[in-house]
Amino acid sequence: MSAGTPTPDASTRPADRRVSARIGAIAESATLAVDAKAKALKAAGRPVIGFGAGEPDFPTPDYIVEEAVAACRDPKNHRYTPAGGLPELKAAIAAKTLRDSGWAVDASQVLVTNGGKQAIYEAFAALLDPSDEVIVPAPYWTTYPESIQLAGGVTVEVVADETTGYKVSVEQLEAARTERTKMLLFVSPSNPTGAVYTRAEVEAVGRWAAEHGLWVLTDEIYEHLVYGDAEFVSLPVAVPELADKCVVVNGVAKTYAMTGWRVGWVIGPGDVIKAATNLQSHATSNVSNVAQRAALAAIAGDLSAVDEMKVAFDRRRRTIVRMLNEIPGVVCPEPEGAFYAYPSVKGLLGKEIRGRRPATSAELAALILDEAEVAVVPGEAFGTPGYLRLSYALGDADLVEGVTRLQKLLAEAE
Template sequence: MSPATSPTERRVSARIGAISESATLAVDAKAKALKAAGRPVIGFGAGEPDFPTPDYIVEAAVEACRNTKYHRYTPAGGLPELKAAIAAKTLRDSGYEVEAAQILVTNGGKQAIYEAFAAVLDPGDEVIVPAPYWTTYPESIRLAGGVPVDVVADETTGYRVSVEQLEAARTERTKVVVFVSPSNPTGAVYSRAQTEAIGRWAVEHGLWVLTDEIYEHLVYGDTVFTSMPAVVPELRDKCLVVNGVAKTYAMTGWRVGWIVGPKDVVKAATNMQSHATSNVANVSQAAAIAAVSGDLAAVAEMRSAFDRRRRTIVRMLNEIDGVVCPEPEGAFYAYPSVKALLGKEIRGQRPQSSVELAALILDEVEVAVVPGDAFGTPGYLRLSYALGDEDLAEGVARMQKLLAEAKD
């Protein structure tokens, strides 16, 4: 080992140095920087609703600011009244009955995911991760000492993996399977039958399931959200549900998420959080109480707008020769295949990857999209349709005009 890379000389630990920057946040930051510099950039990068947080939630936060009890430390695992409200909300929305002692309130969904993995993984444990996957899952797994194992689905199956694919990836080292429905980045939603089949397969092999339900209320048409532990009760002792207020209530900046799981694992994760961050900001927790305890009228309004945008973006993307975009059934993402465009000449360039194509789109028509490489599947792009209708139509129209120039 050369002196430059010796442990005594290394400035950043190997563990942390191996973590990649969030690709979605990086694209969003670049788009915002260009826009701030006066360029008319339209960003499809960040998974962030363009709506304001509903007024009644904001008012709850204002009142909390005036309440002196929230000016002090509170229990590391979350305000008791918020944990009770999350338990009630989980029963209401998922049909899954849990106790407050099974809940840990976290600083957003990302902390929930990392702490869930950290609580159950030992070094070398394998975690099956269906791809396309959200960029944070494999990084959190590695940071917790685990080994992510990709199982890839494509547009021919609506980006849904099968039990047979999962079984082919299972080894004696497999400990956890990640299950996400509705999905980021594809918008895929598993049916009740598919969800139950995967859950029963996990039970059969004694596996843990980490299921991310943060897009539970964003499903469209006749599609129905299914919570795995609600339909596979035998799984509950080895199931960790992560969720939060960010997407449903347009509260990405408030940073409130949670884990629901077996009491011993939740207690272990709470112990960890007590040393890492202590309690989530009390004002945000008070706002979250109002969010999860209120009705879903504001959510319905946002979902209606997302549905309209979903249909527009899918139609416009599929009008581009060489682009194939399945209709997403949930969340607020389109995930088109652009494999047929790679290697073609576009304005004097021949992008060989979705990374190069995304860069070309940004440089030539000032539209920011995220390449599929960030989600474990090169040859695709992710576009969030959580932006205004006019920007959405203008942004995709720019892409249509550019990509229509592609030639062999």
Template sequence: MSTHAPASSSTTHPRISARIGGIAESATLAVDAKAKALKAAGRPVIGFGAGEPDFPTPDYIVQAAIAACSLPANHRYTPAAGLPALREAVAAKTARDSGLEVEAAQVLITNGGKQSVYQAFATLLDPGDEVLLPAPYWTTYPEAVALAGGVTVPVVADETTGYMVGIEQLEAALTPRTKVLLFCSPSNPTGAVYPPEQVAAIGRWAADKGLWVITDEIYEHLVYGDAVHVSMPVVAPEIADRCIVVNGVAKTYAMTGWRVGWMIGPKDVIKAATNLQSHLTSNVCNVAQQAALAAVTGPLDAVDEMRTAFDRRRQLIVGLLDAIPHVSCPEPLGAFYAYPSVAGLIGKSFDGVRPASSAELATLVLEKAEVAVVPGEAFGTPGYFRLSYALSDQDLVTGVTRMAEFLATATD
């Protein structure tokens, strides 16, 4: 018998796998949590970090959930792909809202839009496959790509193009390993809305190149002015058989906490993703699914009311931000975010402190002005702030004014 002591596992194997250890915390949720913690400690912090409507879920949806709690059928396992009635309703809602005709078998109900994004990448990507990711991008996309073994290839746009990428940029980023294009319009974090003809052109280009497209339509109903949302597989039917649409009830019905989303795609992809979900989470909470059923089969009155409020706040926040010296804020046409450039303030002196990045400037704004914003580093483009205007008009004005007064102290 050996007398040697076994090697310490801590010296031979890391405690956390490289795959999970390499994931960054969600920057938007981290900023929101920090703001809430400071508020709980008595600081008058105003947070622009969270990406959720500041409206309650409509009462008829809540009542449907309350009723669902009493039904024993909702106390049991149900099909992993979702309640059949909800899958049918999502197919009908998709045809109604975007003109995309799909069968219930092409719909998979997920735990929020975030799970549908993860499962879409996990279902399509093999190790080393590349994903074209227009930047600025939502913080979760590159992490989901990495978890699936893929490689993110950012395609960067800035305020000079309204934060929209062109086919020439996509073509330049293409390699033999490219498999997927991620497309999001209306965009988080910029609020950019691609014109219908540009959506169609990008869809045709992707089809011509043999790519898959994952198109995130979670903000489909939040567009303003003359902006129009279109679904890529509708305006570019050539891509329909290689396209996954991800969506959910979170933004349209003020249901971020209910965690119901879905992915729509070719039947073979949806079947494979359902197999994954059957081991990952099984079915989404049945009570939440029943609430979502009431939502997607009900009226769009709630989103109409929110859109009116967001449109007013959108114009208000852009005016306030654009008035700050060295800050430039393009007008967002969708979602509920403003994405101003603060590059002109990087390196300036704030009472002797010179922030070297927008992340450092955001920290200063939180400490000195007690305003929480998300720096552009979180979205793949340093030199910017993301501010959600899904908060009360009073808080919006107070917060931006407070930030503006601090930023105005910048000196060379």
């Protein structure tokens, strides 16, 4: 470009931009990208073991599938239904919420969404105005900041590390609060760390939010996946005075091995749910009726499906933590919930491994995929470089083989 020619940026040449700045700023889902790459390599004949995707390796229970098959044959499911969800499903979600967390809500406070991601976006969109700040504890799931940005909000990160079990303190939250703070994002059990806040910690966070008049979005998708002495505690139940400014996101994906069915929901104050429902009526209309019927069968039933999965997850949890901590330079706290391990690999960065010196966890993850044919997600995707996320929602044999490959490769670091 010759001297004096202006650079074609947003201020001088907006017509040249093919993709809007708002959408162009969205990063691809790192977890889905890693999973897609692992599957592509496996399809090409490579023996890749993937620790990337956060989905149970169990099939959806038969009784749920059979309900969907029957729903396909019923003509009433071939038509539009209310944008906010089937009335009977909304009522069942309200009943399930009382059963599982002790929070009494009305069906009118429920919006059924196309998975948890839509629930999260619509909740933020219904509550945030431009420049409103949302305090987001990190490590965080990759979708949260992107949804906040799409809604016009600003993410304010509060970082926790392995020394605190990846849990933030009220003092950290207060230090991050400003006059522009409108919301707190609170997630327990956590993706990507598996951290679970104690009842006392949940109460302390809730009272702090209530004291300062903040809204809270709490993601309860992993509510049933807790281990040992850990306890899931629902924030609006622990701190009832916060309930009128609390929005809960949940879904059937993790509890019933239904990640591909795409049914989630938002629960909150009636005016917020009405606004989010209006948004959904223009964005997607109703969720697939067949999937909603399957979700109804799932949540109206018992929890035997997740109880069976938990036995396997707990076994794998203990195995992966033990094996990761055997690697010099790796520190992995024991997760108490969800199905992820989040080891620190800072002790390996800068060391030579097969002729390469990874300076970041992203570079280390790329090396691991190339040299060990194991797919992991680097901590950069979750706001905390220097870590890796490994999902242990895969078969026992693959888990052991995958981490054994990691042990052999990373033992070469020098």
